[in-house]
Structures are given as C-alpha cells and as structure tokens.
Amino acid sequence: MSGTQPVIVLDRVCKNFGAFRALTNVSLSVSKGEKLVVCGPSGSGKSTMIRCINRLEEHDGGRIIVNGHELTKDSRNIDAVRREVGMVFQNFNLFPHLTVIKNLMLAPRLVRHKNKDEARAVAMKYLERVRIPNQADKYPSQLSGGQQQRVAIARALCMNPEIMLFDEPTSALDPEMIAEVLDVMTDLAREGMTMVCVTHEMGFARSVADKIVFMDAGEIVEAATPEAFFTKPQTERARQFLSQILAH
Amino acid sequence: MADLAAWGDDFLLGTLVVLKVFVVALIMAVIFGLIGAAARLSRNRIVSGLAKVYVVTFRGAPEIIILLIFYFGIAVSLTALVQYFDPATKFVDIPPFWAGSTAIGLIVGAYMTETFRGAFLGIDHGQVESAYALGLSKFQTFFHVRVPQMWRLALPNFGNHMLSIMKDTALISVIGLEEITFVAQMATSVTRQPFTMYMTVALIYLAITTLITFGVAALEKYANRHLRGAR
Amino acid sequence: MTLDPQLILDSLPLIAQGLGITLKLLFYSSLFGIALAVITLLMRISGRWYLSWPAQAYIYFFRGTPILVQIFIIYYGLPQFGFIRNSILWPILREPFTCCVIALGLNSGAYVSEILRGGVLGVDKGLTEAGKALGLSSPQRFIYITAPIAIRLSLPAYSNEFISTLKATALASTVTLMDVTGVARTLVSQTYAPYEIFIAAAILYLAFAWISYVALAWLEARASRYVKKGN
Numbered sequence: 001m002s003g004t005q006p007v008i009v010l011d012r013v014c015k016n017f018g019a020f021r022a023l024t025n026v027s028l029s030v031s032k033g034e035k036l037v038v039c040g041p042s043g044s045g046k047s048t049m050i051r052c053i054n055r056l057e058e059h060d061g062g063r064i065i066v067n068g069h070e071l072t073k074d075s076r077n078i079d080a081v082r083r084e085v086g087m088v089f090q091n092f093n094l095f096p097h098l099t100v101i102k103n104l105m106l107a108p109r110l111v112r113h114k115n116k117d118e119a120r121a122v123a124m125k126y127l128e129r130v131r132i133p134n135q136a137d138k139y140p141s142q143l144s145g146g147q148q149q150r151v152a153i154a155r156a157l158c159m160n161p162e163i164m165l166f167d168e169p170t171s172a173l174d175p176e177m178i179a180e181v182l183d184v185m186t187d188l189a190r191e192g193m194t195m196v197c198v199t200h201e202m203g204f205a206r207s208v209a210d211k212i213v214f215m216d217a218g219e220i221v222e223a224a225t226p227e228a229f230f231t232k233p234q235t236e237r238a239r240q241f242l243s244q245i246l247a248h
Numbered sequence: 249m250a251d252l253a254a255w256g257d258d259f260l261l262g263t264l265v266v267l268k269v270f271v272v273a274l275i276m277a278v279i280f281g282l283i284g285a286a287a288r289l290s291r292n293r294i295v296s297g298l299a300k301v302y303v304v305t306f307r308g309a310p311e312i313i314i315l316l317i318f319y320f321g322i323a324v325s326l327t328a329l330v331q332y333f334d335p336a337t338k339f340v341d342i343p344p345f346w347a348g349s350t351a352i353g354l355i356v357g358a359y360m361t362e363t364f365r366g367a368f369l370g371i372d373h374g375q376v377e378s379a380y381a382l383g384l385s386k387f388q389t390f391f392h393v394r395v396p397q398m399w400r401l402a403l404p405n406f407g408n409h410m411l412s413i414m415k416d417t418a419l420i421s422v423i424g425l426e427e428i429t430f431v432a433q434m435a436t437s438v439t440r441q442p443f444t445m446y447m448t449v450a451l452i453y454l455a456i457t458t459l460i461t462f463g464v465a466a467l468e469k470y471a472n473r474h475l476r477g478a479r
Numbered sequence: 480m481t482l483d484p485q486l487i488l489d490s491l492p493l494i495a496q497g498l499g500i501t502l503k504l505l506f507y508s509s510l511f512g513i514a515l516a517v518i519t520l521l522m523r524i525s526g527r528w529y530l531s532w533p534a535q536a537y538i539y540f541f542r543g544t545p546i547l548v549q550i551f552i553i554y555y556g557l558p559q560f561g562f563i564r565n566s567i568l569w570p571i572l573r574e575p576f577t578c579c580v581i582a583l584g585l586n587s588g589a590y591v592s593e594i595l596r597g598g599v600l601g602v603d604k605g606l607t608e609a610g611k612a613l614g615l616s617s618p619q620r621f622i623y624i625t626a627p628i629a630i631r632l633s634l635p636a637y638s639n640e641f642i643s644t645l646k647a648t649a650l651a652s653t654v655t656l657m658d659v660t661g662v663a664r665t666l667v668s669q670t671y672a673p674y675e676i677f678i679a680a681a682i683l684y685l686a687f688a689w690i691s692y693v694a695l696a697w698l699e700a701r702a703s704r705y706v707k708k709g710n
Contacts, residue, residue: 054380054381056377056380056381079383079385082380082381082382082383083383085381086381086382087378087381089374089377089378089381091372091374093372093374093375093377093378094378095375095378095379095393095397096397096474096475097396097397097400097474098396098474099474106382106384106392107379107382107383107384110384110388110392111382111383111384111388139473139474139475140474141474141475152378155382156381156382159382159383304685305681305685307642308642308646308684308685308688308689309646309681309684309685309688310645310646310647310648310649310650310660310681310684311646311649312649312650312652312653312660313649313660313663313677313680313681313684314681316664316667316673316677317673317674317677317678317681320667320673320677321673321674321677323673324671324672324673324674325674411542411543415544415545415546416545417545418545418547418548419545419547421547422547422653429545429547429548429551432551436555440559441559442551442555442556442558442559443552443555443556443557443559443560444559445556446548446551446552446555446556447552447556449548449551450540450544450548450549450552453543453544453545453548454539454540454543454544457542457543457544458543461543
C-alpha cells in the first residue's frame with residue numbers, strides 16, 4: 001500500500017521553547033501515499049512536530065526534508081514546501097473577511113498565479129468534493145463549525161498539495177459535526193493522499209492509518225501499525241493513554 | 249438674523265478652510281499613524297522607543313501648546329535660517345494653514361499609532377499562519393489577510409480620531425487662520441452679537457461631525473458585512 | 480536654530496506660577512463634569528423619553544462641537560442677552576474662570592456620561608437578575624450591584640478623559656486666564672523664545688498627565704481587587 005520513497009523525513013529533530021524541550025530527537029519517515037496518525041496526551045509535542053513540517057515552527061536541531069527540500073533558513077525551500085504541503089488547523093483559520101469561494105481562490109491566484117476563472121473552477125471542484133458547493137458565496141461566520149472545517153480542507157486542496165497535514169481537525173467541533181469532517185478525510189485517504197494527522201479520533205486512526213505514532217513529553221514513544229498499537233501496546237505510557245482515551 | 253446673513257459668505261469660505269485643513273490633517277495623521285505603528289511594532293528597541301516617546305508626548309501635551317510650538321517655533325527657526333543667507337530679512341511668516349494642519353496631523357497621528365498597532369495585534373495569529381501554510385509570502389499576507397482585517401478593527405477608533413481632527417481645526421483660529429471661529433470673532437466685533445455668531449460656528453461643526461459619524465457608521469456596516477448571521 | 484536647555488529650566492518656575500489656576504480649573508471642572516455625567520446617565524437610563532431625550536441632545540451637542548467654541552459661547556456669547564446680564568448669575572458668568580469651569584465641566588460631563596453608560600451596559604445581566612431574584616428593588620440593584628461594577632469598568636476610559644480635560648484647561652488662556660499656557664504665551668511675547676518656553680510648558684503638562692495616569696491606574700487596581708487575574 002505505501003510506496004517506497006520517503007516524502008517526509010525527520011532526522012533527530014529538536015525544538016525548544018525557551019527552557020522547555022518541546023521535541024527531543026524526533027525521527028520519522030513518511031512514504032508517498034502513507035497515512036500517519038499522531039496521537040498522545042496534550043503537551044506531548046504532536047502539534048509542534050506537525051507544525052515543523054511546513055515550518056510554522058523552526059526546529060532547533062536535526063534535519064527535516066520534505067519532498068526533497070531540506071527546511072533551512074533558505075526561504076525558497078520554505079516556499080516550495082508550503083506550496084506542496086496543505087495544512088488544516090484546529091480552529092479552521094478561515095479568513096473572516098472573504099467569502100467561502102474567495103477563501104479558496106486566494107492562494108491559487110496569488111501563489112499559483114491562476115486567473116480568476118481557473119481559480120474559481122478549481123475552487124468549485126473542491127467545494128463539491130467536500131459537499132458544500134451551495135455555500136460558496138457565504139462568509140465563514142455564517143457556516144457551522146463542520147462546514148467551516150470542510151471549507152478549510154477544500155482551501156488546502158485547491159493548491160493541489162502532495163501532502164496534507166491535519167492538526168487536530170475535529171477538536172474544536174461539536175460531536176455531531178465530527179463525522180462529516182472525518183468522512184471527507186477518509187475519502188481523501190482512499191484517493192491516495194499522503195497524510196499526517198494529529199487526532200484523538202481513534203476510530204478514524206484504526207480504519208485509515210497505515211502507521212500510528214504515539215508521542216509523550218516531546219519524544220516518539222511508539223510507532224506501530226494500528227493493529228499492533230491498539231491490541232499490544234509496547235510501553236506502559238501508551239497503555240495508560242489508550243485506557244484513558246478508550247474508556248469513554 | 250440679518251446680521252448673520254451679512255456674514256454668510258465669510259462663514260461659507262471659513263467652512264471650506266475647515267474642510268481643507270481636515271482633509272490635509274487626516275491624510276497626515278494616517279501617514280504618521282502607519283509609520284508610528286510600524287515603528288512601535290519594530291523589533292529595534294531604539295525605533296520602538298522613539299515611537300513610544302512620540303505617542304506619549306503628542307497625546308499628553310495640550311493640542312494648543314503643540315500648535316503654538318509649531319507655528320511660532322518654525323517661524324523663528326525659518327527666520328534664523330533665512331537671515332543666515334540674507335541678513336536683511338526681518339521676519340519669515342509661515343502659513344498658518346500648513347503649521348496648523350501639520351500640528352493636528354502629528355497630534356492625531358499619535359492616537360492613530362496606538363489604534364493601528366492595536367488593530368494589527370488584534371488579528372488572530374492563526375490567520376497569518378494559515379496564509380503562510382497556503383504558501384502566501386509575507387507581503388501577500390500583509391495586503392490580503394492582515395490589512396483587510398486590520399481596518400475593520402481600527403474603524404471605530406478611527407472614526408473618533410476623525411471627529412478629533414475636525415474639532416481641533418477650531419484651534420487654528422488662535423494662530424490667525426481665517427476659518428469659521430475666526431470669522432465669528434470678526435463678526436462679533438462688528439455686530440456685537442457674539443452668541444449668534446459662536447452658536448453658528450457650533451452648529452456648522454455639529455453638522456459636519458454628524459455627517460462624519462454617519463459616514464463611519466456606514467463604513468462599519470460595510471466592513472462587518474461578513475459577520476452577518478454570526479453566532 | 481539651537482535649543483537653549485538652560486532657558487527651558489529657567490522658565491519652568493515662572494510657568495509653574497500658572498499651575499495653580501490650571502489645577503483649580505481641572506479640579507472644579509472634573510467634579511462638575513462627574514456630577515453632570517451621573518445626572519445625565521440616570522436621565523438616559525430612566526426609560527422616560529422626556530428625560531432621556533434632553534440628556535441625549537446635551538451629549539450630542541457637547542461631543543459634536545469644539546471645546547474652544549463652547550468656551551467662547553459661554554464667556555463671550557451669553558452676555559449678548561440682557562436677561563443674563565441682569566440675572567443673579569451674572570457675577571459668575573462675568574468671570575473667565577467660572578465660565579471655563581462651566582464649559583469644561585459641561586464638555587467633560589457629556590463624555591463621562593457615555594463612559595459610565597458603557598460601564599453600565601458592560602455589567603453582566605445575570606447579576607441584576609440575581610439581584611431581582613433576591614428581592615432587591617430597582618434603585619437597590621443600581622446602587623449595590625450595577626454602580627460599583629460599572630465604575631470599575633469605566634475607570635480605564637475615565638483615565639483618558641481626565642487627561643483630556645487637563646489638556647483642555649490650556650484653552651482657558653484664550654479667554655485671558657493666566658494658567659500654565661497663559662503664562663507661557665505671555666512669556667513668549669516678552670522673550671520671543673517660543674521653543675524653550677512652550678516646551679517647558681509641555682513638560683509641566685506631561686508630568687502632571689503622567690501623575691494622573693499613575694494615580695488612576697492605582698485606583699483601578701484597587702477597584703479590581705476582587706477580579707480574578709488572568710495568567
């Protein structure tokens with residue numbers, strides 16, 4: 001199922017916030033088409049790790065190579081990575097001053113230099129994919145949380161990314177809206193997108209992930225297939241985490 | 249009322265002067281405010297420190313003192329400068345229009361500095377992050393994401409600053425610009441009807457400030473159109 | 480053009496002679512302003528149109544016109560009417576000092592009333608409901624629940640308004656009062672050193688604005704003792 005060539009490589013990545021060690025020697029590789037789910041208690045460094053992949057955070061040590069570009073201070077590499085990697089945030093971060101369709105058209109027009117009609121066509125295509133083409137001319141504040149998050153996914157897809165990062169995409173949603181977002185993500189996974197998801201949705205992880213990475217205190221504690229992780233966790237920390245999260 | 253009618257043309261011309269000072273001072277205030285805000289947010293301690301001093305002095309000192317420093321101070325400086333080249337010069341007069349507009353522009357610019365800075369900091373950082381994640385450059389993020397959201401946040405205060413500029417224009421009569429308060433002083437000395445004359449000035453100001461208030465309210469409605477139906 | 484720091488220092492004690500009048504103006508007009516503001520606020524929230532309408536008209540007029548014009552209307556304008564010159568109020572309205580206190584107080588009252596209203600509107604409705612549920616009467620709820628919280632919420636904005644009134648006292652110099660600005664203007668006409676003397680005056684105002692600011696910040700901190708601090 002997963003290809004052979006790695007598209008994301010993290011090699012002993014470290015990140016500090018002042019005296020706080022957010023990431024310690026995190027090494028990881030994701031192959032093309034692979035779906036990786038990252039889980040762990042809050043404050044374990046999951047979000048920091050995923051945000052380092054498109055350099056919303058700068059790592060302090062180690063190397064990060066995405067699609068053949070090493071992330072350094074060189075802004076050309078950062079631009080290249082951000083063009084090829086889409087990201088979905090916990091709080092959607094839709095631009096409140098733009099309508100849904102304009103949210104989707106902004107980056108293709110500015111970054112890919114598409115003309116208005118092309119950008120609109122692409123935007124409508126992805127709005128249909130996330131099943132809300134009829135909301136195109138509304139402002140984000142007029143949509144429900146689930147709809148906003150689907151728009152945010154469509155916005156990232158409009159850049160035609162090769163990799164999608166999801167940073168707790170359902171954590172800010174009411175329970176009845178979680179399913180509609182996970183459905184869209186599952187569709188995306190079936191189509192072969194390379195995905196890295198930070199999430200607490202263990203049902204989604206079990207059905208979609210090729211590999212589960214469990215983090216705690218800034219380190220990768222376990223990396224295994226869902227089958228192995230859920231049935232025979234190797235460490236006490238992972239067992240504890242699973243028992244807490246599955247108890248509900 | 250007949251006395252007032254006789255001065256109608258002077259009041260009309262005076263009103264035009266007020267509006268001209270308003271426009272010039274507003275443009276200056278926006279420019280000083282943007283520069284000030286950029287300086288206040290600068291990582292360079294000296295630059296942000298200087299901007300802070302600018303804000304504290306121009307907001308803390310009375311408007312009339314700043315105006316007088318500008319008007320008399322610049323006149324004295326210019327005179328000294330011109331006398332250096334041409335010792336025969338007695339005194340250089342500077343136009344009260346420009347001294348007044350610049351002084352008001354600098355004063356209100358100090359208030360705008362804080363408004364723009366607050367608006368800039370008021371934008372959710374996630375907005376900037378998601379623009380970066382989509383591959384927008386810093387420049388593109390500034391103009392397409394930050395500025396459109398900033399002006400909505402700045403608008404209510406901005407409206408108040410416009411009213412301040414309008415009301416501060418009355419001070420320029422003190423340095424002899426022939427705007428409406430000055431016209432009223434002239435008219436009073438002839439007609440001996442100070443209440444009628446100054447009340448006319450007040451009503452002209454009231455009409456203009458009312459228009460500004462309505463204008464800003466309409467702009468706010470436009471700027472907040474995307475919040476319709478927000479829960 | 481060189482600035483003479485010695486002259487600034489030398490003129491400070493001379494200008495400080497005007498400090499007494501400036502502070503008296505500030506004290507009386509702030510007090511008068513607060514009294515007016517409270518009355519106006521009560522009229523506005525009374526729910527009776529014949530009370531709230533005049534209150535709104537008062538606020539609208541004094542916020543929409545320049546303070547300088549308001550001072551001129553009261554000092555120069557009112558004596559136009561014989562009945563005022565013959566009334567028992569004439570000894571008050573004849574004096575520039577009392578006229579300035581009235582004008583500044585009326586002006587500040589209009590602004591403070593709006594600030595207080597903002598504070599009242601900011602009080603959580605649940606608290607007055609809790610008061611109702613406990614059987615408190617409407618005046619009791621206002622005095623024991625709404626007012627103390629509204630005052631705390633209003634203090635930051637009041638601090639700005641107080642400093643605005645301080646700056647506005649400088650306009651008293653236009654009606655012959657020898658406040659800080661009046662003394663400075665007289666000195667300038669004698670020495671013709673506008674930079675030094677007006678800067679010295681500005682320093683006095685800035686120093687007093689700073690003292691007021693710190694004092695009001697302390698008051699605010701005291702009034703907020705029971706508010707849970709954010710982390």
